[in-house]
Amino acid sequence: MTEEEMIVCRCEEVSYEELLQTATKYNCSPRELKLRTRAGMGYCGGRTCRGMVDTVASTIKAQERTQISLKYQPPIRPITFGDLGRQDK
Amino acid sequence: MNDVIIVGAGPAGLSAGITCAKKGLGVLIIDEYMKPGGRLLGQLYEEPNGSWWNGIQESTSLYEHAVDLGIQFQLNTPVNNIEKLDQSWVIYTDKHTFNTDHLLLATGAAESPVPVPGWTLPGVMSVGAAQVMTNVHRVKPGERGVIIGVNVLSAAIAMELQLAGIDVACLTLPKLNKITKNAAQPKDVLESLLHVSHMAPSPLIRFGSKLMKNDFMKKMGVTFYPKEGVKMWDIPIQLRKAVINIYGDGEVEGITSATIDANGEVVSGSEENIACDFVCIAGGLYPLTELAAVAGCPFYLIDELGGYVPLHNERMETTLDGLYVAGNITGIEGAKVAIAQGVTAGLSIAENAGISGLDVDIQHSIQSIELTRDKAYIQFHPEVKKGKRILKEQWKEYERSVKKLVH
């Protein structure tokens, strides 16, 4: 496997090349990079790749210090629709 | 309703729970893992005085103490959300919903990987995964492994693997790219390694001949790092080679490594294959802050602490009423610091819960965190104290901005 094909986001199988090209083409913030490529939007919630996505985006613009660049959304662990329904009652 | 709920049964959570329970508070500790102890479980190293820091024993004694004090545990229970409703914190898990006025987040750290082509193959795992498999589950991650990423954590775990009879072919660097950056620069890695050189000699004393040569330090100083690496505990540490690929049909069969120059650039034509049946990725740790984030804590990115840290004061209080933090969520440090932070968090909670006369104890416990930090045998980041200073400034900055808003 080449470096270009190298996976960065394991859940969504987003490659190094795709991230770099997208970041350069659209001058992406980490959030925009995530939304365009789906890196960090998979099953694990970005726990594994968030730092790498931040790093790729930081080649365009320095990482923001006062705010988490890639927002966390609840639920932070996957839950079934059944359990979600139960909680809303 | 519990007086106190703690998310995370690691060293910080357990010690905070014990502190609260001793003050008469009812404590519930929730953790998604099957055993109490968190990352402490896997730790095993020899201290300067020759005794062993055995994470399983330490975890067991903390846990037993907690149970004796009547602390309740919900293990195997992932927390998926927290929120404040009607002045109290609501903690959502997949089976139950809990309420409390005092919620401590002691969620620890997650590993940050260095990406390598082929790293999704079965047999490639984080270095912490190999540690847990070996020391906690007592199953070999494989017969022969390569560790990619040379740092304090990977050096310590390499020794643990070796201790369990697992062959570590080498510790080596990832290939330089826009993500691996400093972790792939021989000079930067060498510099950071000097901070762990004190860990090298002690296993020699107990395990004798086969392990370790005392020339480690000497060789570290040389300008021209030997191509085949310097051996620590008989494991080659290669700073002039980088892994360019992990290969295998369906699972790991080996890695392709290449010689790199002093700037981390690959020397073409130098590629060679090293056979192994497992690979560890070691990119370091970052504070696992997701629950603090969904709760609405303000953060600051402090590289010296490993990443974004929720703003908190010396008493381990966050900016949100009734929400506390302790352990690696406040920055990457060793278990002993986490235990000391847990005591402070526990005392703060007890005082806020209406127990008076704790001021002196709290001040002492804060000093104790500092002392523990100064004495730490393993320092994950050499500049951790600078990181804590930055945090303090940010906390003050936050307080000033809140005052302005109020007036």
Place this chain on the structure above:
Amino acid sequence: MSRRILEHPVLGNLQDNKYISFTFNNKNYEGLESESIAAALLANGIRTLRYHEESGSPRGIYCNIGHCFECRVTVNGTQGVRACLTPLQAGMVIESGGKLPTPVRDWSAENE
């Protein structure tokens, strides 16, 4: 079961010895009661726990403490169970997930 570390110079000898049976992808195996499913499978030489839903690439444990969800398997009919932090029980029926018949990306390209 040579993959188990039965003796250890500091941690001592492995005390657990209650072996129980379970199945993984319809084959019978033995593991220690209450160890993690991932440990039991690895002790049996099994590294591949699932196949990626879209590409079908094989996956095994990665973080081993519940963060990465790479080791998710189906246990007694419940999907998405993390093998690394689920205690093994006698008679468990464990199955690995596979590539989905209609890749999500292809579907969205045609339908959005």
